[in-house]
Amino acid sequence: MISSRKANSVPYTAGKAVIEPMDTQQVRRRYDEMADNWRLLGIVDSLMLINRLRKKHIGTASGAVLDVACGTGENFPYFRYSSSITAVDLSAEMIDEARRRRDQLGIAVDLVVGDAQALPFGDDTFDTVVSALSTCTIPDYVSAFHEMTRVVRRGGRILLLEHGRSSVGWVARRQDHHLDRVYARSACRNNRDVGAELTEAGLAPVSSVRSHLGTVNRITIQG
Numbered sequence: 001m002i003s004s005r006k007a008n009s010v011p012y013t014a015g016k017a018v019i020e021p022m023d024t025q026q027v028r029r030r031y032d033e034m035a036d037n038w039r040l041l042g043i044v045d046s047l048m049l050i051n052r053l054r055k056k057h058i059g060t061a062s063g064a065v066l067d068v069a070c071g072t073g074e075n076f077p078y079f080r081y082s083s084s085i086t087a088v089d090l091s092a093e094m095i096d097e098a099r100r101r102r103d104q105l106g107i108a109v110d111l112v113v114g115d116a117q118a119l120p121f122g123d124d125t126f127d128t129v130v131s132a133l134s135t136c137t138i139p140d141y142v143s144a145f146h147e148m149t150r151v152v153r154r155g156g157r158i159l160l161l162e163h164g165r166s167s168v169g170w171v172a173r174r175q176d177h178h179l180d181r182v183y184a185r186s187a188c189r190n191n192r193d194v195g196a197e198l199t200e201a202g203l204a205p206v207s208s209v210r211s212h213l214g215t216v217n218r219i220t221i222q223g
């Protein structure tokens with residue numbers, strides 16, 4: 001089921017401009033359109049050493065793993081300790097690219113088209129839930145965080161690789177300045193406050209480590 005809800009009430013702001021939030025269908029269309037070229041971003045991933053963070057953080061996922069908003073499957077090469085991998089994304093086109101990636105890697109991944117705001121899985125299904133660079137694009141991110149906690153078993157882990165507003169002043173100001181352009185292109189709220197969003201969802205990470213001039217967070221939440 002795809003939620004038609006808009007973002008959590010408040011419009012996003014870039015400087016003085018107010019960005020009209022996309023709803024879930026608009027976000028899905030945006031990613032359907034970009035899917036063909038999205039894998040090129042893998043090059044940016046490598047240049048920015050994001051793939052190292054995937055390996056170091058997301059790669060510790062163990063047991064039955066769910067990859068939420070998996071995109072083209074950039075996390076897939078790093079699942080070394082999983083007993084099974086399920087991956088869900090809103091965009092059928094992104095899932096098609098993820099299928100190609102899975103087949104190239106020769107690994108088993110159960111691919112599902114679905115909405116992170118209403119995950120099509122039962123309670124306590126997974127040992128580890130991961131999500132990378134994605135909750136910035138989900139309109140109702142609070143519901144998405146709640147859904148992750150619902151489907152992870154008690155004692156399991158939620159591993160997030162998030163990006164958001166820098167802790168470094170001039171970088172944060174540049175992010176504010178470019179929000180409208182970045183949001184129009186990829187539905188990404190690049191200057192969101194990840195910590196505040198987790199607090200809004202009632203979640204308290206057991207660890208949160210920043211890198212990349214304070215723009216990238218490796219977050220662990222206990223299930």
Ligand SMILES: C[S@@+](CC[C@H](N)C(=O)[O-])C[C@H]1O[C@@H](n2cnc3c(N)ncnc32)[C@H](O)[C@@H]1O
Nearest residue numbers: 031069070071074089090091094115116132134
């Ligand atoms: C910036 S991409 C990141 C993809 C991938 N996780 C990665 O690390 O490369 C954001 C992804 O979130 C997906 N997405 C956005 N809203 C979603 C939702 N409500 N439910 C599931 N996936 C969603 C998009 O379709 C897109 O594939």
